[in-house]
Amino acid sequence: MSTSPRQGEAKPDAMEDAGTERFLAGELAQQVQFLTARARGRGSGHANQMLAPLGIKVRHYSVLSLAASGLKPSQRELGEFLALDPSQIVALVDSLEELGAVQRETDPRDRRSKIIVATDAGVELFEKARQILLESEDVTLGTLSARERKQLRTLLLKIAF
Amino acid sequence: MSTSPRQGEAKPDAMEDAGTERFLAGELAQQVQFLTARARGRGSGHANQMLAPLGIKVRHYSVLSLAASGLKPSQRELGEFLALDPSQIVALVDSLEELGAVQRETDPRDRRSKIIVATDAGVELFEKARQILLESEDVTLGTLSARERKQLRTLLLKIAF
DNA sequence: AACCGATCATTGACTTTATCAACGGTATGG
DNA sequence: CCATACCGTTGATAAAGTCAATGATCGGTT
Numbered sequence: 210m211s212t213s214p215r216q217g218e219a220k221p222d223a224m225e226d227a228g229t230e231r232f233l234a235g236e237l238a239q240q241v242q243f244l245t246a247r248a249r250g251r252g253s254g255h256a257n258q259m260l261a262p263l264g265i266k267v268r269h270y271s272v273l274s275l276a277a278s279g280l281k282p283s284q285r286e287l288g289e290f291l292a293l294d295p296s297q298i299v300a301l302v303d304s305l306e307e308l309g310a311v312q313r314e315t316d317p318r319d320r321r322s323k324i325i326v327a328t329d330a331g332v333e334l335f336e337k338a339r340q341i342l343l344e345s346e347d348v349t350l351g352t353l354s355a356r357e358r359k360q361l362r363t364l365l366l367k368i369a370f
Numbered sequence: 371m372s373t374s375p376r377q378g379e380a381k382p383d384a385m386e387d388a389g390t391e392r393f394l395a396g397e398l399a400q401q402v403q404f405l406t407a408r409a410r411g412r413g414s415g416h417a418n419q420m421l422a423p424l425g426i427k428v429r430h431y432s433v434l435s436l437a438a439s440g441l442k443p444s445q446r447e448l449g450e451f452l453a454l455d456p457s458q459i460v461a462l463v464d465s466l467e468e469l470g471a472v473q474r475e476t477d478p479r480d481r482r483s484k485i486i487v488a489t490d491a492g493v494e495l496f497e498k499a500r501q502i503l504l505e506s507e508d509v510t511l512g513t514l515s516a517r518e519r520k521q522l523r524t525l526l527l528k529i530a531f
Numbered sequence: 532a533a534c535c536g537a538t539c540a541t542t543g544a545c546t547t548t549a550t551c552a553a554c555g556g557t558a559t560g561g
Numbered sequence: 562c563c564a565t566a567c568c569g570t571t572g573a574t575a576a577a578g579t580c581a582a583t584g585a586t587c588g589g590t591t
Contacts, residue, residue: 229451233531235439236500237432241507241519242417244526245410246428250453251530252403267407268548271398278396285568290390292411294550299570313569321557321568339397346402352528358402361525365405367513368522369412370394429577446539455579460541474540482539482586 248349256345263338264308268293270338272301276311277327277335283316284323310334409510417506424499425469429454431499433462437472438488438496444477445484471495 237243257266265273271291275282282290288298302325305311310331316322327335350358398404418427426434432452436443443451449459463486466472471492477483488496511519 229447230531232436232439232441232443232447232451233527235436235441237435237439238527239523240503241511241523241526242410242413242428242503243432244523244530245406245413247453247530248526249403249406249410252406256403267403271404274398274401275393275396278393278398280393280396282393283568286390286393290393292408293548295569296551296571297549319558319568323569342401342403350402350529353525357525357528360521361529362400362402362405364514364518364522364525365402365409366394366399367518368511369405369408370391444539445541455577456540457542457580458578480539480587484540 252346252349255349256342259341259345260338263334263341265305265334265338267342269301269305270335270342272298272325273305273310273327273331273335273338276305276325277332281324281326284325287325305331308334413507413510416510417503420502420506421499424495424502426466426495426499428503430462430466431496431503433459433486434466434471434488434492434496434499437466437486438493442485442487445486448486466492469495 232238253267260266260270268291272287275287275290284298284302285295287293287302288295291298293301302311302313306313308331309328311325311327312331313323314326316324350361353361393399414428421427421431429452433448436448436451445456445459445463448454448463449456452459454462463472463474467474469492470489472486472488473492474484475487477485511522514522
């Protein structure tokens with residue numbers, strides 16, 4: 210027990226990490242594809258964990274955010290913007306509706322379409338969740354300066370659409 | 371009468387998506403969390419599609435890349451670096467082994483551990499896949515300048531570990 | 532040498548996400 | 562009115578992620 214020293218090399222001095230950082234020298238660490246996947250994994254992992262007390266995950270938050278934005282998104286639009294299948298939107302809206310956070314409103318101009326709007330409780334939930342996510346993001350971006358954060362946002366925005 | 375253009379213009383021109391870009395004004399488009407998820411979705415979607423003829427996906431490529439790197443990764447290390455469960459590594463190595471691309475070699479220093487190394491055919495596959503992924507990345511990063519691409523890589527690298 | 536707790540790869544059960552086809556209700560254009 | 566396309570919904574299925582348990586092996590201790 211105690212602080213079990215990392216097993217690895219018969220090095221006289223115990224190296225701190227388990228030594229996978231040597232892979233940073235590999236080709237993979239230059240692939241944007243890999244880096245985004247990895248960053249996203251870390252980020253959403255932490256965010257979901259922080260969000261758990263509210264009973265939602267980041268995917269629900271995405272829907273809630275748009276529902277509370279006043280932009281009156283339809284489910285189809287949610288699916289398109291969030292890059293999710295319509296059937297997944299149904300499930301997400303269902304659970305948010307069960308939480309009393311959002312409401313389906315039939316679009317009077319097209320009765321097939323349903324507009325998702327946040328209830329008062331939904332707006333409240335959204336704001337709580339938003340605070341949490343801002344903190345989570347702050348943790349995730351820990352080492353980045355304010356300018357770098359802005360740069361990152363700008364760059365990601367360009368390639369995300 | 372509809373102020374907003376509905377879907378379905380039969381214009382055989384550049385058919386962009388119906389107006390979901392209005393959501394870019396929303397709060398969500400500022401969340402790094404969301405942007406990385408979206409960027410990653412687009413990227414890996416395209417990459418997997420381009421990679422399909424080779425019979426592998428990006429997840430396999432990640433393993434193959436490290437296997438072909440000469441860095442002699444063990445499965446545990448692969449899991450740690452790729453942020454995947456050990457059981458998933460087993461499955462990935464299995465399929466790559468069936469393709470004849472990699473080989474399990476028992477680490478003589480620790481017979482529990484298996485080192486994954488690429489075969490000659492594996493190296494060949496890796497190089498083909500690498501070319502494809504470079505092209506795919508080039509598409510994904512389309513609008514970014516060379517300098518911006520480097521910036522993005524640097525920033526992602528900082529937050530991915 | 533023999534035990535002990537820890538680690539590695541593996542398997543299996545299970546949950547969550549993702550993908551796809553089909554269907555009722557509705558709109559649009561002929 | 563009719564044909565066609567679309568929206569949300571359901572259900573089936575596949576892929577990905579999570580978790581616990583196990584056999585083999587290790588390191589350290591007695």
